[in-house]
Amino acid sequence: MLEIFRSNSLFSILGLLLFTVLIRLSIFFIPLPLEPALHTPFAELIFDWLEEHKLFAFQLPVLATLLVFLQGLLVNFISDAHDILYKRSVMPGLFYVLLNSLYPEQLLLSPQLLANTFVILILYRLCYLYESERPLFLVFDAAILLGIGLLLDYDLIFYLLYILLSVLFMTSFNIRFWLAAIFGIFIPAYFLGVYFFLTDQLGDFLVSFQYSISKSYLNPIGITWVEGVIWFIIIPIFVFSAIALQINFLRNKVKTRRIQLIIILLQVFGVISVLAENQMYVFGLTFLSISLSIFMANYFIRSQRKILKDILFILMIVCILYYHFIRS
Numbered sequence: 001m002l003e004i005f006r007s008n009s010l011f012s013i014l015g016l017l018l019f020t021v022l023i024r025l026s027i028f029f030i031p032l033p034l035e036p037a038l039h040t041p042f043a044e045l046i047f048d049w050l051e052e053h054k055l056f057a058f059q060l061p062v063l064a065t066l067l068v069f070l071q072g073l074l075v076n077f078i079s080d081a082h083d084i085l086y087k088r089s090v091m092p093g094l095f096y097v098l099l100n101s102l103y104p105e106q107l108l109l110s111p112q113l114l115a116n117t118f119v120i121l122i123l124y125r126l127c128y129l130y131e132s133e134r135p136l137f138l139v140f141d142a143a144i145l146l147g148i149g150l151l152l153d154y155d156l157i158f159y160l161l162y163i164l165l166s167v168l169f170m171t172s173f174n175i176r177f178w179l180a181a182i183f184g185i186f187i188p189a190y191f192l193g194v195y196f197f198l199t200d201q202l203g204d205f206l207v208s209f210q211y212s213i214s215k216s217y218l219n220p221i222g223i224t225w226v227e228g229v230i231w232f233i234i235i236p237i238f239v240f241s242a243i244a245l246q247i248n249f250l251r252n253k254v255k256t257r258r259i260q261l262i263i264i265l266l267q268v269f270g271v272i273s274v275l276a277e278n279q280m281y282v283f284g285l286t287f288l289s290i291s292l293s294i295f296m297a298n299y300f301i302r303s304q305r306k307i308l309k310d311i312l313f314i315l316m317i318v319c320i321l322y323y324h325f326i327r328s
Contacts, residue, residue, distance in 0.1 A: 001310045002300055005094045008080060012090045013073070020069040020097045023317070026324035027061040027107040036110040037279040039212075041205050042151035042192060043111040050109075064109040067117070072096040072293075074120050079294055082127050082259050086248070091297035098316065099289035099296075102230060103282045103323050111152045112283045118149030119159065120290055126163070126262060129170035130255045139167055139177045143184025151188055154212040155276045155284075160185060162269045166262040218275045226327060230319040233312055238292065241299040267291040 004015045038044045050060065072093035079085055079092040100106050100113070125142045129135050142163050149156045160181065167177045196205040223231075242264075249257060270288030277284030300309050 002306075002313055005091055006087070006089045006301060006303070008076070008088045008090055016072065016090050016093050016097065017069060019094065020065060020072070020101075023097065023101045023320065024061070024065045024068070024107050026104065026321075030104070030325065032104055032108060034105055034108065036108060038111060039208065040111065040151055040154060041196065041201065041208050043114075043153070046114070046152075047111075060109045061107055064107060064113060067109070067113060068097055068100050071100075071117060071120055074117075074124070075290060075293055078120070078124050078127060079297070083253075083256055084259055084263065084294060085298050085301055087301055089297070089301055091301045092294050094293075095296040095300070096289055096293035098320070099293055100286055102285065102320055103227070105280060105282045106285065107324075110283055110286075112277075112286050115149040115152040115156060116286045116290070118145045118152075119156070119287060121145045122149075122159065122163065123262070123266060123290065126166045126170060127259050129167065130258055135167075135171050136176060136180055139163065140180045140184045143181040144187055147185040147188035150185060151192055154209070155273060157212070158269055158272055158276065162265060165265055169261045169265070170258050215278050218272075219278065219281075221274065221281045223281065227323070230316055230323075233316055233319070234292075234296070237299050237312065238295050241295045245295075245298060263291050263294055267295070 005012055036043075036047065038047055050063075075096045076090055076093035080088040085092070106113075122142045122145050125138050125145065129138050132138055143160075146156060146159055146163060149159075163181050164178055167174075167181070171177070193202060193205060196202045245260060249260065252260070267288070270291055273287035274281050274284035300313070
């Protein structure tokens with residue numbers, strides 16, 4: 001069953017597109033009353049535009065599905081372009097889509113899903129740091145991308161530390177890199193602030209930052225046993241994959257080793273994002289899915305124990321279908 005995804009051919013990409021549509025199909029049969037929580041003026045601006053142009057009902061799940069598919073392709077491209085795994089395939093994209101379709105709430109377009117595009121692009125830029133002749137520009141690019149993502153979800157402020165630590169792993173300590181990162185994240189906010197000033201909405205823009213100050217962080221994950229069943233499959237897969245990566249770590253090129261280190265670091269920040277999510281933990285899973293999809297792909301990409309891996313994959317699909325069609 002998984003064999004089709006163990007290559008990166010056009011047929012595999014078409015298979016990934018079909019999988020994305022099918023795994024997220026329930027939203028068209030069982031509409032959710034839940035609406036995304038908008039805590040930033042920029043997110044409100046985007047979703048108000050979508051509603052104004054009649055894209056908020058049927059078309060919104062279509063946009064979410066298309067976005068998840070494109071994000072999965074980008075994660076896949078990063079993995080292949082930098083030889084993060086020992087074989088090129090669409091497995092990272094497959095598990096990115098799967099992890100962003102676990103629960104019905106993830107089928108909706110949300111500010112977190114939009115912001116995750118910029119987190120993926122941050123990883124994309126940071127992967128080039130090791131061999132770059134101008135690393136300062138890459139750090140600055142990553143900071144601007146983070147600044148745009150921050151306008152959609154203020155919780156991404158954590159990822160400034162991720163950029164700074166990644167720079168240490170990929171290059172060396174340089175105060176100019178850190179200053180460029182800190183300066184870069186404010187540029188998108190400055191230009192958006194100018195827009196709100198010209199439209200007489202600057203007060204609302206400044207007040208919106210109070211939410212980030214007053215909200216609670218590192219919340220307990222409110223997950224039921226039924227919702228947690230699928231994680232009894234995912235977590236062991238992650239553990240075995242991490243062990244396999246550690247065993248082969250020193251056999252990789254230096255660049256690959258350093259990229260794997262910043263992906264492990266991204267996993268840590270993904271967990272923090274889940275804990276920092278006040279609305280519902282499932283919206284924080286989108287940030288965790290980037291690194292976790294690569295770890296899961298590393299486990300399933302090998303052809304050994306095919307039957308076991310097919311069974312585990314089918315069990316995850318069964319859990320997802322239960323969450324989408326029965327439990328919802």
